[in-house]
Amino acid sequence: MSEVLNITSLSVEFNINGEYYHAVNDVSFHINAGETLGLVGESGCGKSVTSLALVRLLAKSAKISGKALYNGRNLLDLSLEEMHQIRGKQIGMIFQEPMTSLNPVYKIGSQISETLRLHNKISNDEAKRQSLEMLRKVGIARPEEIMEEYPHQLSGGMRQRVMIAIAMINNPQLLIADEPTTALDVTIQAQILDLMRNLSRDFKTSLLLITHDLGVVAEMCDRVAVMYAGQIVEQGLVDDIFFNTNHPYTQGLLNAIPKIDVQNKDRLQPIVGNVPSLTRMPKGCRFATRCPHAMDRCKMESPPLMEIRENHQSRCWLNDAKVV
């Protein structure tokens, strides 16, 4: 299978009061053609920064290193002009905030057709026709009227459908969806996920799905990368992540999902504590302070990402102990 995206040792540093701190630290993953990769983790672990870094939408002050190969071209080395041609045409992106991601002063129709016209030499009428068709594909009822309406006249779910239309209209090879359903209510979430799954299958688009919701991951993804405090802590096929869970953090995330069928239904099992702050990263394993299995070694040495079975890696000293 060919790789659409291959990220190697991606690091992002931000300048906080004159010093640089890693928000993303040595992250590597790849996405095959037509595949859906889930990037999972709690808020502040560097998921969004990773995605914005690879399309180069972070503030200029962010220091990015590593490689992000898109079809063999390193996105981090391309000129601005080359990036303009890739964004919106080859890589589409959907954001978490449907309420504010559309420009409030332009009509829906013109915001969709803009994406077409930026990348294709087509007439007004043709752009309008294709935009209308795309609105139909994302399941918007009465698209002719919606074309003439403004974002504030639409609900959150409809706006996210419009965002999907904008991201997908040029038939990109890769779609990055950064928490696309987080701001929506549950019934709409399912519809939007369904829509994204169907569209990416029909358009043969690879999908990088960023989420903190393991339910979404189970439903959508082929493979999963779990991020914690700027690092990938576990990576593997979706079945392995759910049924052969290795890293204590992943286990913690799974335990934290509310279940309706278990006996002790009155108690959720949260992961105690908080994500360490950028400026005070622990020396050893970054999860050690919250980990129920933490050993002395975990506090001193940072564990590497270890291959624990084929296509399944985990960043935990427990695996090393087993080997020894």
Added chain:
Amino acid sequence: MIKYIIRRILESIPTVIGVTIISFVLIHIVPGNPVRIMLGNHYTPLRAAELTKTLGLNKPVWEQYFIWLGNLLQGNFGFSYTYEKPVASLMLQALPHTIIIVVVAVLLAHVFAVFLGSVQAYFENSKFDQIATVINYFFYSMPSFWLAVLLVIFFSIDLPWLPSGGIVNTQLSNPGFGDWAKHLILPIATLFLVSVAGWARYMRSSMREALLQDYVRTARMKGSREFRVIFIHALRNSILPLITLFGLSLPALLSGALFVEEVFNYPGMGLLYWDAVNARDYPIIMGVTVFVGLVTVIGNLIADILYGLVDPRIQY
């Protein structure tokens, strides 16, 4: 929309009437007597009493006010004491001169301020931004009459390129358009420089905020180039505060034009008003006051209408 405009105009009538009452009372409280100024060297108590009676100044102020208001409602602005001409015709003569400098200065200042503020916001804290900020504050803190005098010193005396005042060169037998335009440059430049500075500051902060919005990120994600991101996506959102300022600037510029016209001896509404105040020419003072009141109302109305055109979330 039309309903809204009519309602706004009706609502503004009490405001304008209130303004006239206050101005009328104030101008009568201010020391100085038009009769004394009119008679000058020919002053005798008898003549003064006669003239006071002819002008109706012997009546109580409230009665004078209602006579004036009654005339105004019939479209009669009264008769100037000093020029002995109808106030309306004096104002009509002066108005085009003021309109040309104010409108040109406002439009140029707005276009330039929008552009400068946007570019400053985009290159926030760069050398360019810092230098522009210093220059902005320099002109922002400068009173218009002082700037006008400086411009006259530089461009009319040190470098005699431009006329120091008036609207025509009386020494030319056939002063054409070029000569007229030359007389407009310094007054327009003064008004332009004092307005552009403040507006550029507003534009800078408004654009700064707009550039951080999610829809700007969406625009970039679509593949828009930076010029498009700034001037198509962010601009229309960040220009709203400047539209409000545009409405407020019309009357403010008329009063700013007052000092500027005085310095340049430029025969517009400002100079007419200035001379009238010095001569206690009440009918002219009141006429101009009503006019400025109307311009304020109209300026705000225009701003509100523009607001609705730029931002689809606002509907009337």
